[in-house]
Amino acid sequence: MSQYKMWIDGKWVEAESGKTYAVINPATELEVAQVPLGGKVDVDKAVAAARKALPSWSRKSQGERSQIVLKLAALLRENAAEIARLDTLEHGTPVKRAAFLAADTPGWFEWAAYGARSLMGHTIPVSPDTVVYLQREPVGVVAIITPWNLPLLMIFQKLGPALSLGNTCVIKPPSINSLTAIKLAEIIEKLELPPGTVNVVTGPGGSVGEALAAHPGVDMVAFTGSSETGKQIMSLASKTVKRLQLELGGKNPAIILEDADIGVAAAGMAKQQTSNSGQICGSPGRFYVHAKVYDEFLEKFTAEMKKMVMGDPLDPKTELGPLVSAQHRDRVEAYIKSAVDEGAKVILNGKRPTTPPMNKGYYVLPTIITGITPKMKVAREEIFGPVACFMEKFTSDEEVIALANDNVYGLTSWVWTKDMARGMRFANQIQAGTVGLGQGRGGGPEFPWGGYKESGIGKEGSLYGILEFTNLKRVQVDLMPPNK
Numbered sequence: 001m002s003q004y005k006m007w008i009d010g011k012w013v014e015a016e017s018g019k020t021y022a023v024i025n026p027a028t029e030l031e032v033a034q035v036p037l038g039g040k041v042d043v044d045k046a047v048a049a050a051r052k053a054l055p056s057w058s059r060k061s062q063g064e065r066s067q068i069v070l071k072l073a074a075l076l077r078e079n080a081a082e083i084a085r086l087d088t089l090e091h092g093t094p095v096k097r098a099a100f101l102a103a104d105t106p107g108w109f110e111w112a113a114y115g116a117r118s119l120m121g122h123t124i125p126v127s128p129d130t131v132v133y134l135q136r137e138p139v140g141v142v143a144i145i146t147p148w149n150l151p152l153l154m155i156f157q158k159l160g161p162a163l164s165l166g167n168t169c170v171i172k173p174p175s176i177n178s179l180t181a182i183k184l185a186e187i188i189e190k191l192e193l194p195p196g197t198v199n200v201v202t203g204p205g206g207s208v209g210e211a212l213a214a215h216p217g218v219d220m221v222a223f224t225g226s227s228e229t230g231k232q233i234m235s236l237a238s239k240t241v242k243r244l245q246l247e248l249g250g251k252n253p254a255i256i257l258e259d260a261d262i263g264v265a266a267a268g269m270a271k272q273q274t275s276n277s278g279q280i281c282g283s284p285g286r287f288y289v290h291a292k293v294y295d296e297f298l299e300k301f302t303a304e305m306k307k308m309v310m311g312d313p314l315d316p317k318t319e320l321g322p323l324v325s326a327q328h329r330d331r332v333e334a335y336i337k338s339a340v341d342e343g344a345k346v347i348l349n350g351k352r353p354t355t356p357p358m359n360k361g362y363y364v365l366p367t368i369i370t371g372i373t374p375k376m377k378v379a380r381e382e383i384f385g386p387v388a389c390f391m392e393k394f395t396s397d398e399e400v401i402a403l404a405n406d407n408v409y410g411l412t413s414w415v416w417t418k419d420m421a422r423g424m425r426f427a428n429q430i431q432a433g434t435v436g437l438g439q440g441r442g443g444g445p446e447f448p449w450g451g452y453k454e455s456g457i458g459k460e461g462s463l464y465g466i467l468e469f470t471n472l473k474r475v476q477v478d479l480m481p482p483n484k
């Protein structure tokens, strides 16, 4: 079993309290590491270090900063095998997927490094006697607080642009999945960064996360996690009016119209429902299927869900691993139970596997629930597991658009139709940051990502995701002689 440290001010340190906590492998239920239990004092030290590093890091030329960020991407790729191993160990990510993520996600640093080098200013032609120009500046010290569902990607999406643009950072990784973030700090140690440019403080949200969100030395909080925590962060951050980027929860509608290619839609949606064992903010949360194709879609979708290979994450054939923790498994099971209690029907699984090796670990089999009505808990709240929720059949476009929008979230959505004009009319009316006409597959730094309503504020990816980490300054130059 390994004992890890935190990375503060360019040094490896224990928590001030001297306490540690256990990281558990969700596939075996065995302890794999001890990680420092950080607290407010550790946050104070990390924020002070980040403030101290800010002048030297932010005053480097853009070219110099971008070169360092590109080097970070290259080192992450060199270390991809070890990063993937840790992702499987602490999160239960199947090895094939972990290898893909470790090789692919450093691209977020490349996007940010090149994007930052291509920013340009503007001038505003106010009058012949006045020159007004706009410039971008770093926001300052950025707290990066992330969830466990994609432990490194969630950090990269924020750290890439924050660092490239000259901000300094304090990262609070998810407490149950901190090992990949500590590995990231080991790689950052090899870069020529002023000490304190990037800090990693491990520990619970209630202490480390809250201390960061409230800290007067933090200028911005870049957060991904649940909407509930997002609201708490907004409240804590309001005391010093911090910049916020919030990527929050979703209960994403997948609409299958009667003219869709049902086989393609069923296969595509089953993959999305089970990716990362359903622990993805952008998973389908509510299926709305037209009455004319409901039975056909459900039959084909069920067949696809049954094909998904659940098993030991170390087996290259495994597509679905365990859920991240016992607590989260219990939460997913409680949602399935609530659906049954409220009158819905589980038509596939809804239980734990019993065959070895899955009789240990936090597994829940791919599950389908039908007969869900809009007021039920599973129609309104995020389950975050391999659980497909089928709402009652619909018959008209207007009806299903109203149903799809009847939720506090607005993260992503799908409309399956062969008629693109009809699809685009749906896209105009759906209240979500993303609409996929068809698969809506893939993410990546080129695309903006971010929610409407309680799904968040601001965007990650694209030029929008870079500008989030800058302040816009207007400089106004008066060309008139002083006494005119």
Ligand code: NAD
Residues within 6 Å of the ligand: 145, 146, 147, 148, 149, 150, 172, 173, 174, 175, 203, 204, 205, 206, 208, 209, 210, 213, 224, 225, 226, 227, 228, 229, 230, 232, 233, 247, 248, 249, 250, 280, 281, 382, 384, 411, 451, 455, 456
């Ligand atoms: P969470 O909100 O419980 O925790 C997220 C992070 O916040 C963790 O690091 C946690 O320790 C910290 N935290 C908890 N309480 C805090 C507090 N009071 N103050 C400050 N920090 C605190 O979320 P989770 O369970 O780790 O992740 C799942 C959630 O993340 C889901 O709701 C999912 O939809 C969302 N998510 C959203 C996106 C997106 O892009 N919109 C992406 C991934 C996950």
